[in-house]
Amino acid sequence: MNxxxxxxxxxxxxxxxxxxxxxxxxxxxxVRMLAQEMGIKSGSLFxxxxxxxxxxxxxxxxxxxxxxxxxxxxxxxxxxxARERLHAMxxxxxxxxxxxxxxxxxALYEWRRLDAAARDHLSHLRDAYEALxxxxxxxxxxxxxxxxxxxxxxxxxxxxxxxxxxxxDPEGERKPGDLAHExxxxxxxxxxxTASESTKV
Amino acid sequence: MNxxxxxxxxxxxxxxxxxxxxxxxxxxxxVRMLAQEMGIKSGSLFxxxxxxxxxxxxxxxxxxxxxxxxxxxxxxxxxxxARERLHAMxxxxxxxxxxxxxxxxxALYEWRRLDAAARDHLSHLRDAYEALxxxxxxxxxxxxxxxxxxxxxxxxxxxxxxxxxxxxDPEGERKPGDLAHExxxxxxxxxxxTASESTKV
DNA sequence: AGATCAACCAAGCAAGCGCTAGTGTAAACC
DNA sequence: GGTTTACACTAGCGCTTGCTTGGTTGATCT
Numbered sequence: 001m002n003x004x005x006x007x008x009x010x011x012x013x014x015x016x017x018x019x020x021x022x023x024x025x026x027x028x029x030x031v032r033m034l035a036q037e038m039g040i041k042s043g044s045l046f047x048x049x050x051x052x053x054x055x056x057x058x059x060x061x062x063x064x065x066x067x068x069x070x071x072x073x074x075x076x077x078x079x080x081x082a083r084e085r086l087h088a089m090x091x092x093x094x095x096x097x098x099x100x101x102x103x104x105x106x107a108l109y110e111w112r113r114l115d116a117a118a119r120d121h122l123s124h125l126r127d128a129y130e131a132l133x134x135x136x137x138x139x140x141x142x143x144x145x146x147x148x149x150x151x152x153x154x155x156x157x158x159x160x161x162x163x164x165x166x167x168x169d170p171e172g173e174r175k176p177g178d179l180a181h182e183x184x185x186x187x188x189x190x191x192x193x194t195a196s197e198s199t200k201v
Numbered sequence: 202m203n204x205x206x207x208x209x210x211x212x213x214x215x216x217x218x219x220x221x222x223x224x225x226x227x228x229x230x231x232v233r234m235l236a237q238e239m240g241i242k243s244g245s246l247f248x249x250x251x252x253x254x255x256x257x258x259x260x261x262x263x264x265x266x267x268x269x270x271x272x273x274x275x276x277x278x279x280x281x282x283a284r285e286r287l288h289a290m291x292x293x294x295x296x297x298x299x300x301x302x303x304x305x306x307x308a309l310y311e312w313r314r315l316d317a318a319a320r321d322h323l324s325h326l327r328d329a330y331e332a333l334x335x336x337x338x339x340x341x342x343x344x345x346x347x348x349x350x351x352x353x354x355x356x357x358x359x360x361x362x363x364x365x366x367x368x369x370d371p372e373g374e375r376k377p378g379d380l381a382h383e384x385x386x387x388x389x390x391x392x393x394x395t396a397s398e399s400t401k402v
Numbered sequence: 403a404g405a406t407c408a409a410c411c412a413a414g415c416a417a418g419c420g421c422t423a424g425t426g427t428a429a430a431c432c
Numbered sequence: 433g434g435t436t437t438a439c440a441c442t443a444g445c446g447c448t449t450g451c452t453t454g455g456t457t458g459a460t461c462t
Binding site: 025027028109112113146147148149152153155156157158159160161162163164166167179182183185186187189 | 226228229310313314347348349350353354356357358359360361362363364365367368380383384386387388390
């Protein structure tokens with residue numbers, strides 16, 4: 001009912017909605033489908049969410065919050081070198097893309113379906129996340145680890161990472177840490193790895 | 202009427218549809234909106250296309266065909282070095298992303314709305330395009346221009362390039378050639394440019 | 403014991419959807 | 433000169449959509 005309400009029930013419903021939104025797309029997912037997946041009738045759905053849009057906003061907010069806190073955590077617990085921090089960010093990004101896959105796919109594909117108010121609110125969250133990235137990229141540039149335009153490098157990196165939802169297979173052999181390692185290796189001149197890059201959580 | 206029909210009229214309608222699909226998304230674009238944009242009534246639309254899905258398929262096919270032929274052309278008219286070929290591919294990719302922006306955004310975002318038959322047909326086209334990329338990436342790897350896993354490198358590069366539709370401003374100062382140059386520079390160890398990279402069409 | 407409240411349901415409304423049927427008309431073809 | 437073809441129209445069918453309304457239930461609080 002309340003927009004700020006974060007009851008466990010609502011969280012669970014949000015998780016189910018995310019799954020359906022990924023399977024069918026937001027527009028093709030009807031309130032009746034959502035209700036059935038949740039084990040209730042379509043009318044009851046509007047007790048938890050004001051309207052369909054609010055469900056979408058809840059899904060995206062959940063995913064973005066998780067990404068943000070995971071990234072902050074990763075930066076706190078990694079080493080100080082620019083290379084380690086870059087690797088930690090990439091790895092955190094890929095890990096949240098894996099664990100909250102549905103929410104992030106929805107955020108990437110259905111962002112435009114948000115109404116103006118929700119988009120405004122959520123873009124602040126996203127900006128906070130991207131600011132972390134720009135900071136780490138800046139450090140990498142200053143350390144001479146990466147070369148090029150600050151704006152372009154961060155865009156290219158974000159693109160490479162976000163594109164992974166298209167082809168990454170969580171059941172496969174490659175782990176998020178491996179992908180992060182390969183990406184960092186690709187954009188930096190060859191240099192020996194520090195120990196923490198292959199072991200740290 | 203015919204699916205293979207490529208009358209100028211149909212091409213123009215396809216172009217208009219692409220624009221609307223980008224603005225509103227495929228599902229939210231009604232046949233009445235499409236018809237109005239085309240200056241006809243909604244019923245008349247089904248003289249040109251069997252159903253709404255066929256319009257989507259036409260939009261995506263148009264864009265992919267253009268990308269494919271532009272890429273082939275670029276590879277034919279560029280130098281032989283791995284670096285030049287990589288740059289030419291990236292530049293061609295960005296140029297078609299610019300000139301056929303609407304069609305490509307639709308292809309990226311609305312692919313899943315295609316029915317099985319259309320998806321099957323179009324995925325062959327897309328595979329042909331991606332094969333060109335893998336070939337160029339292979340050459341770059343063999344030449345020692347780029348290091349890393351063949352599969353991952355091509356995915357990362359495609360991601361970085363396709364992500365540009367999110368932030369690239371065609372009115373800005375950066376040209377497709379500049380972006381391609383920056384990308385190639387980012388993923389290859391520092392090396393002097395050949396003359397053709399900054400002048401060739 | 404009475405009041406409150408979250409959570410749900412049955413029923414259905416008004417609007418909009420993709421698409422069809424049947425018709426008109428002007429140009430192109432034999 | 434009659435037939436065909438391309439392209440457009442009007443009218444509306446059958447269905448689905450997001451959402452509302454009014455009411456029931458069972459747990460919790462006072």
